[in-house]
Amino acid sequence: xxxxxxxxxxxxxxxxxxxxxxxxxxxxxxxxxxxxxxxxxxxxxxxxxxxxxxxxxxxxxxxxxxxxxxxxxxxxxxxxxxxxxxxxxxxxxxxxxxxxxxxxxxxxxxxxxxxxxxxxxxxxxxxxxxxxxxxxxxxxxxxxxxxxxxxxxxxxxxxxxxxxxxxxxxxxxxxxxxxxxxxxxxxxxxxxxxxxxxxxxxxxxxxxxxxxxxxxxxxxxxxxxxxxxxxxxxxxxxxxxxxxxxxxxxxxxxxxxxxxxxxxxxxxxxxxxxxxxxxxxxxxxxxxxxxxxxxxxxxxxxxxxxxxxxxxxxxxxxxxxxxxxxxxxxxxxxxxxxxxxxxxxxxxxxxxxxxxxxxxxxxxxxxxxxxxxxxxxxxxxxxxxxxxxxxxxxxxxxxxxxxxxxxxxxxxx
Numbered sequence: 001x002x003x004x005x006x007x008x009x010x011x012x013x014x015x016x017x018x019x020x021x022x023x024x025x026x027x028x029x030x031x032x033x034x035x036x037x038x039x040x041x042x043x044x045x046x047x048x049x050x051x052x053x054x055x056x057x058x059x060x061x062x063x064x065x066x067x068x069x070x071x072x073x074x075x076x077x078x079x080x081x082x083x084x085x086x087x088x089x090x091x092x093x094x095x096x097x098x099x100x101x102x103x104x105x106x107x108x109x110x111x112x113x114x115x116x117x118x119x120x121x122x123x124x125x126x127x128x129x130x131x132x133x134x135x136x137x138x139x140x141x142x143x144x145x146x147x148x149x150x151x152x153x154x155x156x157x158x159x160x161x162x163x164x165x166x167x168x169x170x171x172x173x174x175x176x177x178x179x180x181x182x183x184x185x186x187x188x189x190x191x192x193x194x195x196x197x198x199x200x201x202x203x204x205x206x207x208x209x210x211x212x213x214x215x216x217x218x219x220x221x222x223x224x225x226x227x228x229x230x231x232x233x234x235x236x237x238x239x240x241x242x243x244x245x246x247x248x249x250x251x252x253x254x255x256x257x258x259x260x261x262x263x264x265x266x267x268x269x270x271x272x273x274x275x276x277x278x279x280x281x282x283x284x285x286x287x288x289x290x291x292x293x294x295x296x297x298x299x300x301x302x303x304x305x306x307x308x309x310x311x312x313x314x315x316x317x318x319x320x321x322x323x324x325x326x327x328x329x330x331x332x333x334x335x336x337x338x339x340x341x342x343x344x345x346x347x348x349x350x351x352x353x354x355x356x357x358x359x360x361x362x363x364x365x366x367x368x369x370x371x372x373x374x375x376x377x378x379x380x381x382x383x384x385x386x387x388x389x390x391x392x393x394x395x396x397x398x399x400x401x402x403x404x405x406x407x408x409x410x411x412x413x
Contacts, residue, residue, distance in 0.1 A: 004205065004344055004356040007336035014338065014345035017410055024154050024413075028405055031143045033398045040394050042066070043135030047127045048113045053172040056081055056103040059134075063103065063164045066138050071146040080179035083164040088147055089156045089412070095192040096161040097412040099140065099404075100177065100362050101133035101378075102168030102198065106386045123391045128382035130168075132392060133197035136378025137162055140405050156412040158192055168362050171214065173326045177362040181369060193339050193411045194366045194373035195404065198359075199385065200392055201377025202400030203352045205343045209364035209373075211291050211330025215281045217242060217302055221309075221318035223268065223275025233309045233318035235277040236266050241305040243279060249297065257285040257294050280325070286358055288330050298322070328360050331367030339372040339411070346406040350399045376404060 018025070032039075051059035060083050067075045067085035074086040083103075086096070105126035107113075116123040124131075141162050145153030167175030184191065198206075219235040243261045259281065266277025281298065285291045299322050306320040333340050335356065347354035363373040379400020384390040 002356045004335055004340070004354045010336040010338065010341040011344055014341040017342065018345050018349060018406060021406075021409060021413060025406055025409060027152070028143045028154065028409070029398070029402045032139060032401045032405065035139065035142065036394070036398050039135055039139040039401070040397065042138055043127070043131045043392070044115060044122065044124075046134050047124045047131035048115065050107070050109060050111070050113060051104050051126075052107060052109055053104040053167055053169045055109060056166045059103050060164060060166070063134060063138070067141065067162070070138070070142050071149040072141070073146070078179060078183060080176050081166040082176045082180055084180070085141065085162045087141065087144060087156075087160040087162065089159045090147065091157050093158050094189055096159045096189070097408060098161050098163060098191045098194040098366075099137055099408055100163045100165055100194065100196040101137040102130050102165045102176070102362055103134065104166055104169050104172055105129070106169045111388070120393045120395065121391050122393075123384075123389055125388050125390055127390050127392045129199045129385045129390065132200045132378045132380060132382065134164060136197050136401050136404065137164070139401055140408060143405060144408075154409065156409070158412040160408060160412050165362055171326050174328055174362060174365055177365040181365050181371070191366065191371050194363060194371055195407055195411070196361050196363045196373065196375040197378045197404060198361050198375050199377050200380040200382035200400070202350065202379050202396065202403055203347060203355045204357045204377055205340065205347065205354055206357045206359045206361060206363065206375035207335070207337070207340045207343075208286060208332040208356070208358040209330050209367045210284055210286060210328075210358050210360045211288060211364070212282065212284045212326065212328045212360060213291055213295060213324060214326030215283070215298065216278060216323045216325050217281065218276065218278045218321050218323070219266070219306065219318060220276050220320075221274075224273045226271050226273055229273055232273050235274040235318065238305045238309040238318060238320065239264060239266060239277040239279050241308060242302055245301045245305070246281060246298065249294070257283060257290050259283050259294065284360070286330055286332070291330065328364050329368030331364060333367065333372060333374065337372065339374060342410055343374055343376065343407055346403045346410070349406065350403045352399075352403075376407070378404060
């Protein structure tokens with residue numbers, strides 16, 4: 001993470017905008033503080049409901065019911081499984097401000113989801129990523145109120161759509177976010193801005209989307225007896241060459257991309273020449289051009305490894321295939337973009353120093369399509385994400401939610 005340093009004029013405008021809304025924001029911040037215990041209870045309940053990528057339906061139903069209980073008249077699920085709750089505005093502006101939080105976790109079905117408490121710390125897989133984001137999103141919806149139902153609901157010039165997405169983690173490939181923004185595009189709707197809530201925290205502002213491409217590379221050959229057929233192409237040798245070369249990509253990529261051979265397998269027997277092998281590769285970069293260049297380089301290295309293993313043996317009997325199994329687009333907002341400046345001003349207003357970050361989140365999709373988007377935490381402190389020992393402490397939990405609420409209200413006002 002890095003300290004954000006925007007153009008002073010951009011930050012000054014954002015600070016003035018927030019000050020102009022102070023009379024409306026103060027009561028909402030008080031609501032978040034008063035309901036802090038209820039927000040934490042919702043977070044803990046969500047954490048104990050399994051939602052592996054691709055199996056989010058149970059958690060989605062709970063979130064949909066929570067929106068209905070809060071009085072939202074427009075709550076729906078789309079074909080992908082996302083839950084979408086619309087908070088209307090007093091105008092006919094169709095460009096919504098979108099608040100997103102993902103439903104899924106990295107943990108497989110059957111993972112024990114047992115809360116362990118040690119003082120202020122609660123440990124449970126997924127307690128932060130993303131039970132905190134989902135619980136925080138519901139708290140923001142609650143604080144804003146529903147026009148026509150809550151007499152003190154704050155009037156907004158733009159509608160707010162709260163979206164609980166599926167498929168954010170791993171090979172979910174941002175499926176829910178893609179489906180949601182595809183649908184908006186089909187109907188000619190361009191969101192005004194997007195704020196994604198992902199995990200705990202109240203300082204980080206992700207305004208740079210880390211892109212990625214995931215590959216599965218397979219090698220197939222004739223195999224054979226390790227002694228009698230020695231000399232035939234060896235599928236694992238080809239995979240080994242490729243792995244070595246991928247770990248030694250030209251220095252021009254260093255610092256700009258990360259290439260990791262994450263999984264490898266193959267072979268049939270200790271006494272057989274492997275007829276098949278496979279590797280899975282994760283490539284990440286902060287820009288699309290670098291991703292494209294590594295894609296070309298990777299495919300060339302696979303072809304070379306295949307040719308080398310075939311050379312002087314049973315020519316061309318070993319084949320290879322490169323399959324793209326995941327792709328996340330890159331994108332970014334400059335530090336002086338009004339949405340980033342607004343997030344900075346809101347962070348400073350709650351007594352924190354804003355920190356810029358690059359990450360892969362649901363915000364990758366809107367950023368890659370030219371829609372202003374950031375990802376922030378939903379308050380509190382946490383650690384151990386994606387492990388069985390993931391933990392959360394509700395230290396200043398309402399502070400982070402107040403920051404998020406200030407950003408949403410300022411964007412929708």
